[in-house]
Amino acid sequence: MQLRQLKNHLAGAKQTTFVASDFQKTDFDLADVRGLRAAGEVYLLPLTLRSTANVYVDSVFSPEEFVRSGVDLPLHVRLRNGGSREALDVQVRVFIGPGQVAAYTSTVAAGGMVENIARVRLNGATTQYCRVEIEEQPVTYDNTYYFTLKPTGRIRVVDVSGGGTATQKLYPNETVFAYTQLRPDNNARAVSNADLLLIQGNSQLSAAWQVSVAEFVRQGGTLVVVPPTTASLRAGYEQLWAVLGLTSVRWTTGNTAQELAVLNQQNPFFKDVFAEQTRQPDMPVATPVLSWGRSTTDVLQFRDGQPFLSGFRSGEGMVYLFASPLQAGFSTFAEHPLFVPVMYRLATLSKASEQLPAYRLTDRAVVLRQPAAGTAGAEQVYRLRNDSNSYVPTQQVRNGRLYLQLPAPMRQPGYYQLILNDKVLTTLAFNVDKKESELAQYSAEELRQLTAAYPNVHVYEAGGERSAAAQLAEEHNGTPLWRYCLIGALLCLLGEALVLRFGQRRERPTAQAA
Secondary structure: OOHHHHHHHOOOOOOEEEEEEOOEOOOOOHHHHHOOOOOOEEEEEEOOOOOOOOEEEEEEEOOOOOOOEOOEEEEEEEEEEOOOOOEEEEEEEEEEOOEEEEEEEEEEOOOOEEEEEEEEEEOOOOOEEEEEEEEOOOOOOOOEEEEEEOOOOOEEEEEEEOOOOOHHHHHHHOOOEEEEEEOOOOOHHHHHHOOEEEEEOOOOOOHHHHHHHHHHHHOOOEEEEOOOOOHHHHHHHHHHHHHHOOOOOEEOOOOOOEEEOOOOOOOHHHOOOOOOOOOOOOOOEEOOOEEOOOOOEEEEEEOOOOEEEEEEEEOOEEEEEEOOOOOOOOEOHHHOOOHHHHHHHHHHHHOOOOOOOOEEOOOOOEEEEOOOOOOOOOOOOEEEEEOOEEEOOEEEEEOOEEEEEOOOOOOOOEEEEEEEOOEEEEEEEEEOOHHHHOOOEOOHHHHHHHOOOOOOEEEOOOOOOOOHHHHHHHHHHOOOOHHHHHHHHHHHHHHHHHHHHHOOOOOOOOOOOO
16 A cells, blocks of 8 residues: 555554555655654565666657558657666567557667657558557566557638638648638538638628637637728727737737748747758738737747737637738738748647547546537436446536546556447547656665654665564564573573583592501
């Protein structure tokens, strides 16, 4: 039983408790000891492990933003050695579904990490059960890492505009995008299924549109707003910004056209978008009609430091705002080579992952995009099922997100089906905590230093000349002297026998006269 579990079990209990453990440094600290101050007498018995190696999978990931069916995917596998010895030629195998897709050997230094790349390919559109298996001894409980991969669906882009825009030819050119154009007089509910919503081209925003757009962002959608060129339309945009909480946005007048500043390639927005620049590029020119204060992220700026394109967090979603219309006469951005990668990047960032490839059993909560609702009127209770084991986690739905707090008995790694009303919604992969694979442990002397301020906590060290049991008996019973007394008595009897046998002098006979 771990000390943090004993804290509640033994609080205020005046009893004697023995804790035999390896006292791993990643799983034990002074906070665990503080809770035992009122737990009676506690005896810590550290178990010393022999020096060994322990390789485990630290993480599995891909630098690709999208997982596509039938296309090679680079899969990065990070191995870490949590032991104190080098692991030589560890056999690693990668499985996608039931089939093995990669196998290799790797050597990992003690306490070190090695990253290898395996190229895999998914077939079909369903979730694939994947795993990485390691062959090593003697530590085997963490030799399998479970994860899932599912091909990403097309990015749904909805373009709300009152006329011709540059994006009408931009997104349909790539099969990864599902592009739909709507006029402002269309049904506003059509935006609910979008990943990226564009509002531009002098759109007339009615009250119904404002409500639908605000709800779309609140539930995690990405909105891109291009200001209108017509002043009579500004009132609808102002009301939309108020609903979204963008209180610092202001209209400006009397501005002149100016060039944009060279983009900062260290900005996470441009990660892996551009190759290294050998010369300073020419930047587009724009006339700002909007200004704002603090934002969540600044993507592009003018040379004077004012923002041209910024992102704002609103609810669970993001709102990206341009400072200038994209029409000719206000901006050359739509004709600039920068336009395509920026707009594509806005779309790719909008495709929120519904779930992670893998989770840890010790995660405080699992957050998912809320799956489709079940039968109307039915009790909405989500369950996690692993073979014959079923768990009902503490659950809450907020802003289009499902929050699951994992129950304490759920400790078996593997694949768990998320079930609602007897319908399987998705499959999640869970693994043991990485900290359990780090074998570094506290020595008996280090434990004594940690517990020095707690007189009711005692540390006994196994091995050496005396066992822990002998140390404990000596402390409670003192040094047993009866053995020495018995030996002394026997020696006295032996000495007396020797004296009686050899100690008497023989009397010499006295000569008598005849």
